[in-house]
Structures are given as C-alpha cells and as structure tokens.
Amino acid sequence: DQQVKQNSPSLSVQEGRISILNCDYTNSMFDYFLWYKKYPAEGPTFLISISSIKDKNEDGRFTVFLNKSAKHLSLHIVPSQPGDSAVYFCAQITGGGNKLTFGTGTQLKVEL
C-alpha cells in the first residue's frame, strides 16, 4: 500500500500561471517532507522541504504547504515557466538515517 500518494500522474499548465502539485500521506509518525524534481535521463534534484513545525515554506517561485490534519501537502509554483516541465516527486522521511519514501510522481508540462 502506497504510504505517499500523488494521485495526479500529469498536469498541464500555461506559462505564467500557477502550478499546484498535490501529495497525500498516511503515516503521520514521520513529519518531514521533501519535493524533488526530475528531468528525463537525469537523477532527481532536491527542490524544497518542510517539517511539521511549519505549515508553509517558501523559496523563490516555489512554496510548499503542509496540512497535518488532512495529511496533505502541496507544491505551488508561480509563475510557472517552461523550464519547470519535469516530473515532481514528493517524499517523506520514514526512518532513521534519512530513509525516504517517494510518491509515484506527477509529470508537469508548462505550455507556452
């Protein structure tokens, strides 16, 4: 059973508009989440993270929101740019030593 779920396999957004990528989790014992971005034929790269002591973390055009009661987090990208087109994975720390459980990913396409 998937502990970290990304229910939208794909998302298409126009350049300049907001992209919202969603992620749900089941295990609330671990309270640190990360978003990774992946281009084709490359490894994932870290984008932004959030811990449960916060409900929002912002870094430039990227903001992550955490709703602990709903066990839900979202990544907002605004304004979206064509270079943002990639697969986005959310991940949850699920053990000591930095072990991560990843969601299945959402393919974002930002169109001109």
Place this chain on the structure above:
Amino acid sequence: IAGITQAPTSQILAAGRRMTLRCTQDMRHNAMYWYRQDLGLGLRLIHYSNTAGTTGKGEVPDGYSVSRANTDDFPLTLASAVPSQTSVYFCASSVTPASGSGINEQFFGPGTRLTVL
C-alpha cells in the same frame, strides 16, 4: 569527479547473469542509497548504508546485495538477474543527521538504465 557518478549509463543483460552497478561519491557523505524507478511506482529504496561498514535493507531488497567497504563507493550487485529487475537505478548520498536533528537532502546520481532479457 563532482558529486555522484554511476556506471554504466545503460546495460542490456541476459537473464541469469551477474551484474554490478557502480556508484561513487566525492562529497564525503556518510549515508548512501540505491533506488529503482519504475513507471507508476516512483522511486523505491533497495538498500542503504548509514556509514562505511554498515548496510540495511530497504523496501525492495530481494535479488540485490550491497557492500560499503569505504565512504566513497557503494556497489549494487544482482547475483542472477531476472527480467523484473529491468529498471532505472539511482544511487544517492546524504550527510547522516544526528539523531532528532532534522534532515539532510539526498543527492542523486544520473542513473543506470538496466534491461534484463
């Protein structure tokens, strides 16, 4: 070398053959990880190592083994490859956080695309 390197970039392998995927990092990170990425399943942890000399099993360890003889290298071995091990394999590393002290991001290599026929 800068960051994490993986070799080979891609490989086609006959079922039943033995294969070792190589991973080297030059960041002096304590922890290293192996993941496989499959369509619709995201990245799943195969094995990990919190420090040189220690290893642990991840979510999908069967059919794979690892060793961590030193800080920099973390090879993944398929003793007898099967078609279900066709996947893209990513190695990653991170600084191991002290207990209860937050988190450190994992840095990923470029991946190895493995096809088992």
